[in-house]
Amino acid sequence: MSTDIENRQFRLARRPSGLPEREDFDLTTEAVGPVGEGEVHVRIDYISLDPAMRGWMSSGKSYIEPVGIGEVMRAFTAGTVVESRHDDFAEGDHVTGLLGAQTHAVVSGDQLNKVDTSIVDLPVYIGALGMPGMTAYFGTLDVGEVSEGDVVLVSAASGAVGSLVGQIAKQQGASRVIGIAGGPEKCRYVVDELGFDAAIDYKAEEINDAVRRECPDGIDMFFDNVGGEILDAALANLRVHARVVICGAISQYNVTGHVGDTGYAPKNYLSLLVNRARMEGFIILDYIDRYHEAYPSMAEWIASGKLSHKEDIETGFDRFVEVLRMLYTGENFGKLVLKV
Ligand SMILES: NC(=O)c1ccc[n+]([C@@H]2O[C@H](COP(=O)([O-])OP(=O)(O)OC[C@H]3O[C@@H](n4cnc5c(N)ncnc54)[C@H](OP(=O)(O)O)[C@@H]3O)[C@@H](O)[C@H]2O)c1
CATH class of the missing domain: 3.90.180.10 (Medium-chain alcohol dehydrogenases, catalytic domain)
Known part of the structure; x- marks a missing residue:
């Protein structure tokens, strides 16, 4: 037919x-x-x-x-x-x-x-209730183990994954959630509409100074979508037993160079040792069999407007x-x- x-x-x-x-x-x-x-x-x-x-x-x-x-x-x-x-x-x-x-x-x-x-x-079924939503849910709760009182930093915070990560962290009782985004409009959105406590415009500010200013007592969970210098700035400001979630590294995806060159290598990795911290990557495809755990909560939060x-x-x-x-x-x- x-x-x-x-x-x-x-x-x-x-x-x-x-x-x-x-x-x-x-x-x-x-x-x-x-x-x-x-x-x-x-x-x-x-x-x-x-x-x-x-x-x-x-x-x-x-x-x-x-x-x-x-x-x-x-x-x-x-x-x-x-x-x-x-x-x-x-x-x-x-x-x-x-x-x-x-x-x-x-x-x-x-x-x-x-x-x-x-x-x-x-x-929305290919966004907040699809793969990006599941990535935010499991990345924040399972890999990032966010809990009450945590200071949470999120890169690409206005995007599909990052916007949900900060909101889920807030719902779990994080004491302070800071987003990193490019430009004033995205930063305003992150604070005014998503309810983050602060935003850093990485295109307008020196990232190391800004992270230090917004996280004066350090970071418990950094959810990284970007990699490069932003990852390094977060590593330099970890708290003891911090979790660094490597969700993505979009700043590096189009880097050209020698075969096998994966782009910017983080300089501040010894902060993991000093702070007994953990840096862990994850791939959401590994969680497909567990989507049913996330789906009812995510659907309820989205349908009720608790998650923008x-x-x-x-x-x-x-x-x-x-x-x-x-x-x-x-x-x-x-x-x-x-x-x-
Ligand atoms: N691990 C997994 O299974 C999994 C699953 C889904 C997604 N991811 C990863 O999650 C990340 C976010 O994905 P998404 O779908 O939510 O995309 P998105 O955040 O909606 O869009 C990408 C954003 O990345 C930012 N960006 C682009 N180039 C940049 C650079 N050079 N430096 C800093 N920021 C840059 C831009 O925001 P600004 O304007 O704020 O710079 C852009 O809007 C990506 O790294 C993706 O690969 C991983």
């Missing part, structure tokens, strides 16, 4: 050097294939832009296979069922899945999650690469999503 419908796709044409370019991708068109037994045809309505996509394009050793040259770019998506030959899905259902940067997908129903858009809007979230919805499938680049230049404000 679906075969006369056109599917448009962004396929990886070559591995980027530095910031991804339009020429790193081919825009292809093909007919949507027939829907086999147990399969579902999904029209993709929203594509999630995630900083990790840059790593997925590279061939170096990672936690997941790189996207192959010629393959549709890997992407989290949310969409609507057009046709179903799977008992759990019917036409018109809303679903999420790792369906890639394309306008349509025919996949096994087992790869899809049905979502209820009467609770929150569809894009913001989606930055850009429109136009053809703009995929241009919109993706916004993450690495800080032009996005909130969870970056492409409306197809």
Whole structure:
């Protein structure tokens, strides 16, 4: 039935050097294939832009296979069922899945999650109630072990993950939560709308001085999305038994150099020793079997307004690469999503 419908796709044409370019991708068109037994045809309505996509394009050793040259770019998506030959899905259902940067997908129903858009809007299921939300939840509570009275510092604090981390930390009784963000508008948002106690504009202030000023008695938990000099400034200000959560290092994702060069190496790591502190990385994919633990609380907090979230919805499938680049230049404000 679906075969006369056109599917448009962004396929990886070559591995980027530095910031991804339009020429790193081919825009292809093909007919949507027939829907086999147990399969579902999904029209993709929203594509999630995630900083990790840059790593997925590279061939170096990672936690997941790189996207192959010629393959549709890997992407989290949310969409609507057009046709179903799977008992759990019917036409018109809303679903999420790792369906890639394309306008349509025919996949096994087992790869899809049905979502209820009467609770929150569809894009939120790839944002605050999707992978970034789960990252904030488990990163803060499980890896960061935030608890009452903690001083918490968060980088990329106005973004999809960071904005939730600070709010969850507050809910857990953190005594002071400080966000780091680029520019006055994002800093105002972090304090006035998300309820952080203070914000540091890393583009306007010397980061070491600012962290020292905002955390005069040190940091119990640093949730790092950025890496580089910001990580170093936090390391220099740890408290005894601090936890440094390595969620991401977006300042380093487009660094070019020798093969195997991973960018800026932190200088202040001996602070971990002096303070008997812990620095630990995590990958949210390892928590998929535990999403059910987070989901009810996150859904309740979001639906009741206890957790603020913001989606930055850009429109136009053809703009995929241009919109993706916004993450690495800080032009996005909130969870970056492409409306197809
Ligand atoms: N470990 C995991 O499983 C996992 C899962 C999801 C996400 N992550 C990581 O979490 C981090 C945040 O992801 P997100 O989806 O929430 O993105 P996001 O924060 O919504 O967007 C990225 C933000 O990073 C900041 N940024 C970009 N380049 C920077 C630089 N050179 N220096 C400092 N800040 C820079 C920008 O904010 P400013 O304008 O404030 O600079 C930009 O808006 C990323 O590192 C991502 O890889 C990890």
